Amino acid sequence: MAKLDLIDIRKTYPKSDLETLKGINISIEPGEFLILVGPSGCGKSTLMNTIAGLEDISSGEIRINDVDVSGLAPKDRDIAMVFQSYALYPNMTVRENMAFGLKIRKTPTTEIDAEIKRVSELLQIDHLLDRKPSQLSGGQQQRVAMGRALARRPKLYLFDEPLSNLDAKLRVEMRTEVKKLHQRLGTTIVYVTHDQIEAMTLADRIAVMKAGEVQQLGSPYEIYNHPTNMFVAGFMGSPSMNFVPITVLENSDAHACTELTGSDGKAQLLALPDKLKTYVGKKLMLGLRPEHISQQLSHHSETDLISAARFNIEILEPTGPETIAQITINDHAVHCRLAPDLSITAGQDLDLMIDVSKASFFDPDSERNILL
Structure with missing residues (x-):
């Protein structure tokens, strides 16, 4: 588990004067499940990419366990990310996909085997280890992507709209699986979604974003029942307020x-x-x-x-x-x-x-x- 502090995070792209992130300040406690939610183009995925190190910030600090990691490469931040597209290697089996990050870190084979066994049983995909991604359903591929992240045991997990490619029924099922997983492992998770139901059901706290700014940060109850402004009130809820x-x-x-x-x-x-x-x-x-x-x-x-x-x-x-x-x-x-x-x-x-x-x-x- 890790503590994550985002301190006055700003992001401006070099060829544009447009400020995508406008001074984001969020502190995430160890084991907390924080969800970033907002309309398309509000900056939530950009913020996620800056935490992962996939994009540089223009100013501010990203601190993990009180250590400034703003200038570190993604591989040195000890963060695992689950993407919307799953990003599985099509020529590798499930076992090989899940073991890939561990092999890169030169983890001993016996430890890799033990970790793959632990994670595959946890996610109930141990019977799929010898299949390739093309032989799996969308939900199974999502579990493999999550398994690859879990096998690394990083300090922090980032989920970037991981369920958006699934059909409605499977989304509900996987939402439940993600919640169970967090309850069992107690890991620190930052999760991006545009789906307000996902946000309400999964989060310990929700950050509602608009145009690169956090409009409100609070528990699902606070966000829904005590919205700070009309944007938050109208965005959360279906039908809306x-x-x-x-x-x-x-x-x-x-x-x-x-x-x-x-x-x-x-x-x-x-x-x-x-x-x-x-x-x-x-x-x-x-x-x-x-x-x-x-x-x-x-x-x-x-x-x-x-x-x-x-x-x-x-x-x-x-x-x-x-x-x-x-x-x-x-x-x-x-x-x-x-x-x-x-x-x-x-x-x-x-x-x-x-x-x-x-x-x-x-x-x-x-x-x-x-x-x-």
Whole structure:
């Protein structure tokens, strides 16, 4: 296990003035599983390549166990990387692929054999050792790529979108395998993905990146429930968070509230947290996850920040375990989650329960979460 510190990492390509990485600061504890997530072009793979030594940094420090490795060649950093393409040697057997890194390091044959046996049994590929990559399924090739990295026992493991080439079912299975592997070995892992479900299910902490900067670094719970800005809120979650423009008002009891208008044009009051009383008269963006808008449940009816309102159900998307419905609030399309057995058809009106106790509120200009 290793501690990894990224200190003010900046990267500018020589033939361009474009700064790809803009002062990244992340400390990763020994045994931690950190996931870098963000849209294409946000810099997450570039950051991964700089950690591995495949690309030089323009400034800053990369420290492994408090040793600055920024100027070291990849082979001297004691890092193993699992690529999206698997990068297996097609003319070698599984055994030879897994042993390759150990042979380069001149490891004795008896130690190589013992290590291949340990890792292949751990990954349940011991029956595939004499096959070549062309004779393996995508999931088996991925296990071999992971096995080759594990056999080296490096200080740090880097995974660059390792599951993106697999079909949906196999991705779920391999995701579980990666999580089990980390729990068994307790290794330090930095993992790049564009898949938010992968990030939420695997990570100890998530770094959400945009345009070369870390927008938020925190646990999956923090990232999902307390997003620091509208980008993080909208990026994490499927369907993503709903954003509804509101004006903060004050009711007759001097409590904060707002008006929501459905597709029928009727305005209905919605209670807001009292922390928003200082924003009376100001416009904000109300952020609601789809699960915060659902059919009415009697055991929630007496909670202060849960309000009932009637809306027209415009679109229904059954998914099996739930139904995603689309409604209109304040002229904006909004998604909500309904029970799969709810008897409703598109075009009908339905009383919905809106849970504002878990909502986020954003400044429409800065896009920052004003309650954090």
